[in-house]
Amino acid sequence: MTPAPIAVALDAPDLETAAHWASLVTPHVSTVKVGLELYLRYGPDVIASVRGASGVQVFLDLKLHDIPNTVAGAARAVARLKPAILTVHAAGGPSMIRAAVDALPGTRIAAVTLLTSLSEADLERVGVNGPSEDAVRRLAAVAVGAGAQALVCSPRELAAVRAEVGPGIVLITPGVRPAGSAVQDQARVATPEQAFADGADLLVIGRPITGSPDPGATAAGIAAALRRASAAAGRPL
Numbered sequence: 001m002t003p004a005p006i007a008v009a010l011d012a013p014d015l016e017t018a019a020h021w022a023s024l025v026t027p028h029v030s031t032v033k034v035g036l037e038l039y040l041r042y043g044p045d046v047i048a049s050v051r052g053a054s055g056v057q058v059f060l061d062l063k064l065h066d067i068p069n070t071v072a073g074a075a076r077a078v079a080r081l082k083p084a085i086l087t088v089h090a091a092g093g094p095s096m097i098r099a100a101v102d103a104l105p106g107t108r109i110a111a112v113t114l115l116t117s118l119s120e121a122d123l124e125r126v127g128v129n130g131p132s133e134d135a136v137r138r139l140a141a142v143a144v145g146a147g148a149q150a151l152v153c154s155p156r157e158l159a160a161v162r163a164e165v166g167p168g169i170v171l172i173t174p175g176v177r178p179a180g181s182a183v184q185d186q187a188r189v190a191t192p193e194q195a196f197a198d199g200a201d202l203l204v205i206g207r208p209i210t211g212s213p214d215p216g217a218t219a220a221g222i223a224a225a226l227r228r229a230s231a232a233a234g235r236p237l
């Protein structure tokens with residue numbers, strides 16, 4: 001069976017746990033995500049450990065945000081790891097995004113629009129006024145104009161972003177919570193089925209899977225729910 005378009009966030013305090021989670025979920029999901037916690041503790045070696053022999057795609061989530069020259073250098077520094085996806089912050093602006101795209105031609109650069117942990121009230125406090133959807137659309141247009149091939153947004157903004165950037169850009173959504181599971185520090189969330197129905201290409205899911213008693217079974221259950229949603233919508237996974 002084709003693995004479901006899910007990136008499991010391996011936000012673990014140690015490498016053994018992360019590699020164990022990766023081995024449990026990789027039969028069911030297309031991608032595993034290495035973020036700041038693992039990368040800053042273990043460095044580049046972490047990639048080989050979680051990739052294992054499975055050939056699963058690795059999403060390197062470093063959310064780079066600096067001047068273009070520095071981001072270009074950072075992107076070149078991870079080129080040998082061959083991540084399928086690397087994140088940068090869209091707010092870094094077009095020259096910074098372009099610098100990452102040019103530095104890493106073999107990797108899909110994903111621009112993070114507005115973090116899914118920010119509520120409308122938080123956004124207002126940091127100077128983003130009006131509906132989050134408007135700012136996300138603006139950032140999405142800037143990022144795609146600068147060559148980003150993927151965008152990270154909340155599932156609630158999928159329709160607006162797709163209308164803005166058209167087909168062909170990979171839309172990635174964290175802030176995914178199966179019905180009944182805790183929202184935790186996320187703010188702009190939706191269920192996996194809703195995110196898929198609204199056009200997500202890749203769902204980032206961490207703690208609802210990794211914090212469950214059986215991460216492999218939980219990942220398999222969410223993958224099955226996406227397959228049902230896919231059949232119902234007539235949209236292949």
Ligand SMILES: O=C(O)c1cc(=O)[nH]c(=O)n1[C@@H]1O[C@H](COP(=O)(O)O)[C@@H](O)[C@H]1O
Binds near residue numbers: 152174
């Ligand atoms: O870039 C990301 O992956 C990301 C962007 C964003 O806006 N929100 C967000 O939660 N993430 C990441 O997605 C994952 C979500 O994890 P859970 O909240 O445990 O499902 C974490 O690893 C976050 O770092």
